[in-house]
Amino acid sequence: MSDLVMVFSSRVAYVAFALLVGIGVFVLVDSDNLLKKVVGLNLFQTGVFLFFITSAFRRDGSAPLLSGPGPVVNPLPHVLILTAIVVGVSVTAVALALLVRVYDEYETLDESEVKEAQQS
């Protein structure tokens, strides 16, 4: 048991990653509000981004400059996640734009109400 506590306390960032992903997926699946689903999606993505950033960490590492002293943190995951963040922002933008159209038509963002309106 104390081993488990040790493992978790020494890897706080990974715990945060798992929690963010879990909470994100839960909101995505459970929430009836379409806008909150987008928030859940963002949490989920951010959790995964955090995993990449954590994997680049190095104790006492500094910024990866050619002139700087070593050891340095791994810059590659940072670069990857910069790209992934751009992708995430684009996805959010498209999602919100679609929700504007949904709201214009149904005047609600509640999933069950939208379903009702669709059937009638």
Next chain:
Amino acid sequence: MSVLLALVVTVPLVGAVLPLVVGRRTRLSRLLTGGILVVQVGLAVAVAAVVARRGPVSSVVGGLPSEVGIGLVADAVTSAFLLLVACTAVAFFAIVRTDSTRFGDSLWLLLVAGLSGVTVTADVFNLYVFLEISGLAAYALVATGRGAPAALAAFRYLLVGTVGATLYLLGVGYLYVATGTLSMAGLNAALSAIGYDSPLVIASFVLIAVGLGVKIALFPLHTWKPAAYATSPADVSALLATLVSTIAGYALVRLTFGVYTLGFLTDVPAARVGLLVAGAVSVVAGGVLTLRQTDIRRLLAYSSVLQFGLIVVAIGLATPAAVTGALVLLLSHAIAKGGLFASVGILAREFDVKTVADYTGLVRDAPLFTVAASVVFASLVGLPPTAGFAGKWYVALGAVAAESWTIAALVVGSTLLSILYVGRVVETMVFGTPTAGVLGRGGSETGGQSHVSTDGGQLHTQSLTRASLLLAAVGGVVVALGLWSSDLALWFQPVVEGWL
């Protein structure tokens, strides 16, 4: 030569800006887009020609060392899928797309760029980026359909698709943590060095397979597909149905055999069983759900769930014959389904026929359409001499070679399930007695002539002819591919042998 591969992605990507730059001149935008798509076909043909002459080509953008640069690679299989993307995009753009808008044209090119990128990239992270480029273009294209249902379907597609892509990204993260590289060739070597049964490697495979499974739309991750395809405009649904899942399927084939390799599937039997079970469930559930559909486009979308289940089963079998079968099935399904979605979409757009019941007795009004549709449907079922038959034949051979009798039975069973739903549609078209004229032209005995003489009628007749000819052409392609399927298999052979 190596610049060719970069152009395959950059031409449509940069070209996607042009329709936006020309402003409101729709005709110019359409002309430019068409031009770029034709250039894209030329590039794809050039890649195929180079591959045919010199074997696989690869290049690193910017001349960087291959570990850090953006790697691109094309082999015989890649070139076939590049050709599929380019030809489908230009054909549907010219024949099915009628109301071009500059935003739509731009998205069309963006989708082609993303899918071509997925096909040629040699780097698992770039695959994610291209997957999302094509995904975003697809969500937005679905939303170009009129009315709120299209927006809602696009939104649901976006949620599910993004979760899939993000799971894929997480899998890539695990791979990177395990190996420290992202290039497919580098991963191939590094994975065998660290051992396939490392938990990180297994977890990464599961995440990547599930992520791509969403894009492929395997049961139960298929939920986005029917609504998205049934509500989007005819041209969009045809383009998406042909390409999006097909290219994701190809990515799964490449990652499974090019990165994880056969060694992984042998060392981790659970991975292979997982693929087989996921595929088998998809075949059965897809078949049963297809039988229950009344809307023709939803029926076609559900039938894709069945077809892709079969493809994943073939990947899980991992024998040369089965993998060849998977590739042939990917191509034949794409062509057949694209043609059906395009022609059915045209009829829905012009005549408002949407359900299977609406097709009752269509043979009287549109004999060519009915015959062509039957031929294309035969390919979906897997009847000789179509390409669908060839694909299923190879998969069945692979199953027999691997002595998996359950899988062999499944392949035969999938044919029976397909016959059931296809039989219903074809029977309705041929033997059904329409209560009124099917295409709104009045009964064929009473005054069909007078309707045709009006302007609207002429337009209707034109689009019916267009749909029929398109479907006939697709039927021709499917039969030709079936007749020359051994040549296709021969073309794929060096690549498949390299994998297995």
